[in-house]
Amino acid sequence: MSLTNSERAIITTIWDKISTQADVIGTETLERLFSSYPQTKTYFPHFDLHPGSPQLRAHGSKVMAALGDAVKNIDNVEVALTKLSELHAYVLRVDPVNFKLLSHCLLVTLAAHFPADLSAEVHAAWDKFLSLVSSILTEKYR
Amino acid sequence: MVHLSNEEKAAVTSLWGKVNVEETGGEALGRLLVVYPWTQRFFEHFGDLSSPSAIMGNPKVKAHGAKVLASFSEGLNHLDNLKGTFAKLSELHCDKLHVDPENFRLLGNVIVIVLAHHHGHDLTPTVQAAFQKVVAGVAHALGHKYH
Numbered sequence: 001m002s003l004t005n006s007e008r009a010i011i012t013t014i015w016d017k018i019s020t021q022a023d024v025i026g027t028e029t030l031e032r033l034f035s036s037y038p039q040t041k042t043y044f045p046h047f048d049l050h051p052g053s054p055q056l057r058a059h060g061s062k063v064m065a066a067l068g069d070a071v072k073n074i075d076n077v078e079v080a081l082t083k084l085s086e087l088h089a090y091v092l093r094v095d096p097v098n099f100k101l102l103s104h105c106l107l108v109t110l111a112a113h114f115p116a117d118l119s120a121e122v123h124a125a126w127d128k129f130l131s132l133v134s135s136i137l138t139e140k141y142r
Numbered sequence: 143m144v145h146l147s148n149e150e151k152a153a154v155t156s157l158w159g160k161v162n163v164e165e166t167g168g169e170a171l172g173r174l175l176v177v178y179p180w181t182q183r184f185f186e187h188f189g190d191l192s193s194p195s196a197i198m199g200n201p202k203v204k205a206h207g208a209k210v211l212a213s214f215s216e217g218l219n220h221l222d223n224l225k226g227t228f229a230k231l232s233e234l235h236c237d238k239l240h241v242d243p244e245n246f247r248l249l250g251n252v253i254v255i256v257l258a259h260h261h262g263h264d265l266t267p268t269v270q271a272a273f274q275k276v277v278a279g280v281a282h283a284l285g286h287k288y289h
Contacts, residue, residue, distance in 0.1 A: 028267070031267045032267045032270055032271075035267040035268055035270065035271040036267070036270055036271040036274040037274075051267075104251055104254075104255075107255055108254060108255055108258045108265070109258075111255050111256075111258035111259040111262065112258040112259075112262030112263075112265060113262065115259050115260070115262060118255075119194070120172060120173045120176040120177070120194045120197070120198050121176065121194040123173055123176070123177055123255065124173075124176050124177040124194065127177050
């Protein structure tokens with residue numbers, strides 16, 4: 001699976017809008033994840049996961065920053081995410097199913113915050129991009 | 143059976159009351175076909191599905207989406223017995239339509255995204271969580287009679 005030129009253009013354009021609110025988006029995505037899919041909280045026993053928690057905000061920012069790196073290096077996402085891929089494979093070992101759940105919650109958050117921008121075409125491009133990121137993050141698992 | 147608290151049921155009912163079922167259905171089905179193009183396999187007879195705008199504007203897509211969501215909407219009145227409510231439709235989707243139940247999960251999530259798109263302020267994390275339970279329950283009920 002690789003991104004077309006048109007998809008790359010869509011992704012980077014939308015990212016420019018999202019990045020100004022990255023922290024809010026990141027935090028809300030995680031809140032939605034933990035609300036809808038409580039089993040995902042099992043990866044964060046060491047966190048205070050209540051809405052407004054500084055740890056939640058920090059982690060949301062971290063996730064968004066990584067996505068930002070991927071967008072900046074959209075022609076070579078594998079290279080940009082090498083370290084994160086290794087981290088997830090050897091240290092974090094988050095079950096692959098959870099990447100779909102996180103991606104879905106990010107799309108819901110984007111749709112809620114940027115309704116004018118999330119056309120079907122943009123939705124498709126971002127779903128594909130998040131799927132690509134997810135597969136890169138899990139590709140070293142075995 | 144879906145286990146919603148009274149607050150969750152109230153939240154779902156309240157938000158659903160604001161939803162234009164016909165339009166939302168058309169949009170949700172359209173987005174399913176755009177975002178997951180392999181789902182078009184069930185709709186080759188629908189005419190022009192050649193581009194996102196063709197799909198979103200296709201009258202057959204809109205009409206079928208409306209039909210699907212009207213059925214979903216009916217399910218919301220029977221959250222205590224989704225399996226019974228969707229038994230016949232489950233058999234139909236298995237025996238006649240041959241639809242992989244994974245598609246029900248995909249569509250359910252697209253419905254949630256469309257709700258966020260139109261009712262972002264109302265679809266808080268808690269309300270979304272209630273809806274995720276509902277769409278999961280409906281998807282499960284539709285797959286229940288498969289054999």
